Amino acid sequence: MREWILKVEGLTKIYPAPAQNGRICPECLKSTANKCVSCGSTIAVASASFTLYQREILGVMGESGSGKSILVRSLYFDIIPTFGEAYLNRERKNIFQLNSQEKRRLKNFNMGIAYQNPHLGLNFDISAGGNVAEKLLVANWRSHSNIRKRLIDLFEKTELPLNRMDDFPSTLSGGMQQRIQIAKALANNPEILFLDEPTSGLDLSVQARLLDLIKEIQQELKISMILVSHDLGVLRLLADRILVMKEGRIIESGLTDQILEDPQCHYTQLLVNSML
Amino acid sequence: MKDIILEVRNLSKNFNLHLLGDKAVVAFQNVSFTLKRGEFLGIAGKSGSGKSSLIKCIYRTYLTTYGEIIYYPDNGNPIDLASCPDEEIIDLRRRKIGYVSQFFGAIPRVSCEDIVTQALIQQGVNKDEARNSAQNMLSRLLIPKKLFDAYPSTFSGGEKQRVNIAQALVKETELLLIDEPTASLDKPAGDIVLEEIFRLKKRGTSVIGIFHDDKELRGFADKILVMEGEKGARIYENDK
Numbered sequence: 001m002r003e004w005i006l007k008v009e010g011l012t013k014i015y016p017a018p019a020q021n022g023r024i025c026p027e028c029l030k031s032t033a034n035k036c037v038s039c040g041s042t043i044a045v046a047s048a049s050f051t052l053y054q055r056e057i058l059g060v061m062g063e064s065g066s067g068k069s070i071l072v073r074s075l076y077f078d079i080i081p082t083f084g085e086a087y088l089n090r091e092r093k094n095i096f097q098l099n100s101q102e103k104r105r106l107k108n109f110n111m112g113i114a115y116q117n118p119h120l121g122l123n124f125d126i127s128a129g130g131n132v133a134e135k136l137l138v139a140n141w142r143s144h145s146n147i148r149k150r151l152i153d154l155f156e157k158t159e160l161p162l163n164r165m166d167d168f169p170s171t172l173s174g175g176m177q178q179r180i181q182i183a184k185a186l187a188n189n190p191e192i193l194f195l196d197e198p199t200s201g202l203d204l205s206v207q208a209r210l211l212d213l214i215k216e217i218q219q220e221l222k223i224s225m226i227l228v229s230h231d232l233g234v235l236r237l238l239a240d241r242i243l244v245m246k247e248g249r250i251i252e253s254g255l256t257d258q259i260l261e262d263p264q265c266h267y268t269q270l271l272v273n274s275m276l
Numbered sequence: 277m278k279d280i281i282l283e284v285r286n287l288s289k290n291f292n293l294h295l296l297g298d299k300a301v302v303a304f305q306n307v308s309f310t311l312k313r314g315e316f317l318g319i320a321g322k323s324g325s326g327k328s329s330l331i332k333c334i335y336r337t338y339l340t341t342y343g344e345i346i347y348y349p350d351n352g353n354p355i356d357l358a359s360c361p362d363e364e365i366i367d368l369r370r371r372k373i374g375y376v377s378q379f380f381g382a383i384p385r386v387s388c389e390d391i392v393t394q395a396l397i398q399q400g401v402n403k404d405e406a407r408n409s410a411q412n413m414l415s416r417l418l419i420p421k422k423l424f425d426a427y428p429s430t431f432s433g434g435e436k437q438r439v440n441i442a443q444a445l446v447k448e449t450e451l452l453l454i455d456e457p458t459a460s461l462d463k464p465a466g467d468i469v470l471e472e473i474f475r476l477k478k479r480g481t482s483v484i485g486i487f488h489d490d491k492e493l494r495g496f497a498d499k500i501l502v503m504e505g506e507k508g509a510r511i512y513e514n515d516k
Binding site: 002053056208212219236237240241253254255257258261262264265266269270273 | 291292293294295332336337338339362363365366367381383384385394397
């Protein structure tokens with residue numbers, strides 16, 4: 001059996017209600033909905049536990065507001081979780097407790113992310129190539145010609161036109177912006193790629209090429225991925241397994257074909273039955 | 277090596293339809309049988325008697341409600357397919373257990389040759405050898421060479437089904453599950469598919485298959501399991 005690469009235990013993110021002065025109440029943890037009945041704090045993710053195995057694509061599905069993005073962005077250290085542990089590569093240390101330098105190292109070398117909103121993932125004040133090069137610079141790439149070579153390599157891999165390398169992201173199409181995010185994420189050969197709704201808002205042909213690209217990357221580079229999507233078609237095509245989230249909780253998980261053909265929870269049955 | 281490959285004990289599958297006020301639907305109940313290595317088990321029964329559901333439970337497309345599906349790999353410890361972790365199933369599907377579904381969900385923009393090649397690469401076969409075997413298999417299943425680099429979504433129903441069969445058979449897995457592989461094929465194509473399945477059986481693959489044609493079933497199966505939905509199932513030796 002394959003080895004795991006990321007293990008998450010009890011990941012919880014609670015946004016305290018304004019009146020709570022940044023604190024949560026004991027009732028928050030017993031709550032079963034998005035809002036704590038006692039103090040009104042928002043429970044974005046409640047005690048999520050799962051394992052990501054090597055070379056697998058793990059899909060996360062659920063309605064908007066179910067905590068999918070918060071889950072992924074906590075793992076990329078964009079958001080500080082309220083509770084929880086996560087372990088990488090069989091190392092004993094909870095990655096949430098690393099210092100900021102160690103976290104940055106993981107973000108630069110072990111992980112990559114593509115956000116649904118390119119404005120989160122790209123710096124719009126520098127060129128497309130510059131965005132990718134930034135990631136190489138933090139990994140101590142210094143030779144200009146080597147960086148240029150690597151950029152060409154990454155642009156080719158993600159099917160970006162080379163003659164757009166020096167253009168600003170704002171002048172590129174949505175599909176290209178997503179590709180630049182992916183090129184940037186792949187720059188330092190990460191072990192894990194987080195994809196947060198990579199295809200939403202793109203037209204069908206662009207979406208299709210992006211899906212092909214993701215599949216190719218996974219097969220060639222053997223990267224593990226967490227793919228957040230509310231599009232069941234995308235998940236059916238790409239994911240090996242699926243986690244279903246509702247109101248911040250993972251309500252069920254299973255093999256992709258099993259979740260789609262024999263869903264167990266009320267919500268998942270509703271979702272699958274609503275599929276076009 | 278144990279001479280039994282699969283042991284199904286008191287297997288039941290119920291669906292709980294939450295959208296219809298938690299209505300319970302029984303697919304089948306209390307099915308038990310053993311399958312020896314290299315044996316061919318045919319599944320018979322009326323439509324709605326749980327034939328496909330049984331195969332899907334073995335493949336984990338459906339979760340088993342009660343019972344055990346003990347699989348004895350050629351090396352290693354027995355595994356209960358009804359309760360083992362998903363990761364283990366993914367691994368078994370790549371290397372040990374093949375499945376031909378009734379319908380082929382075509383993967384968009386992947387050529388039929390690549391689909392079949394991919395199946396072998398996942399199993400650990402190297403690229404060139406995989407491509408070679410894939411082409412051979414497609415040719416044997418009468419897919420014209422000029423279609424090898426075409427997308428199956430543009431194929432006829434029968435061609436699609438043969439690509440579907442090719443990607444499962446090419447792996448020469450220990451266990452093969454087939455759900456009406458010949459239903460959408462004409463007689464000559466159907467006969468070739470059956471020949472291929474039989475060739476695999478001769479090489480040691482154990483087969484569990486649903487055939488709607490009674491003649492096909494009786495011609496091939498070593499044992500026949502007659503599914504009767506809620507009333508369970510009967511198994512008997514088939515004297516060919």
